[in-house]
Amino acid sequence: xxxxxxxxxxxxRVIAVRVGDTIAVRLAENPTTGYTWSIASIxxxxxxxxxxxxxxxxxxxxxxTITWPIRARAAGRARLELMHARSWEREAAERFAVTxxxx
Numbered sequence: 001x002x003x004x005x006x007x008x009x010x011x012x013r014v015i016a017v018r019v020g021d022t023i024a025v026r027l028a029e030n031p032t033t034g035y036t037w038s039i040a041s042i043x044x045x046x047x048x049x050x051x052x053x054x055x056x057x058x059x060x061x062x063x064x065t066i067t068w069p070i071r072a073r074a075a076g077r078a079r080l081e082l083m084h085a086r087s088w089e090r091e092a093a094e095r096f097a098v099t100x101x102x103x
Contacts, residue, residue, distance in 0.1 A: 006098055014099045023070040027082070027096060029054065030063035034086040035093060037066050043078035046102055047071070072102045 001020040008027055017023060027037055031054070042049055050069035070080065078100045083092035 008096065010098055011096050012098070014101055016101045016103070017072045018103055019072055019075055021072045023072065023100070025068040025070060025080070025082070025096075025098075026065050027068075027084075028063060029066040029084070034088075035084055036087070037068075037082050037084050037096075039068070040081040040083040040092070040095070042070075042080050043076075046074045046076050046078035047080060047100065048073050072100060075102050077101055 001022070002018065003022045003024060004015065004017050005024045005026060006015060029035070029037055037052075039049055048071040050071070052066050052068045054064060054066050056064035068082070072078075079097065080100070081095060081097040084094040084096070085092040
């Protein structure tokens with residue numbers, strides 16, 4: 001079982017992983033602006049999301065990263081979509097989507 005890191009540069013891509021692999025989805029985030037990442041949709045039959053962790057920058061108001069641990073739990077093709085939005089707004093400012101080809 002391997003660990004695969006996915007970043008914003010992978011938006012829209014298809015990534016090959018194996019059942020049991022851990023996928024670390026790392027995206028830039030600055031919660032002090034009100035914008036945070038959340039999972040918009042996930043294929044629960046094939047992917048399992050863990051609790052995200054946040055790393056903040058050194059200064060006040062500095063941005064950081066959020067890392068979502070995702071486990072590939074069954075073979076097949078699975079899509080994961082995250083949205084970057086403020087909790088009080090309906091529309092996402094940005095979306096991130098990736099498809100996993102799980103063998």
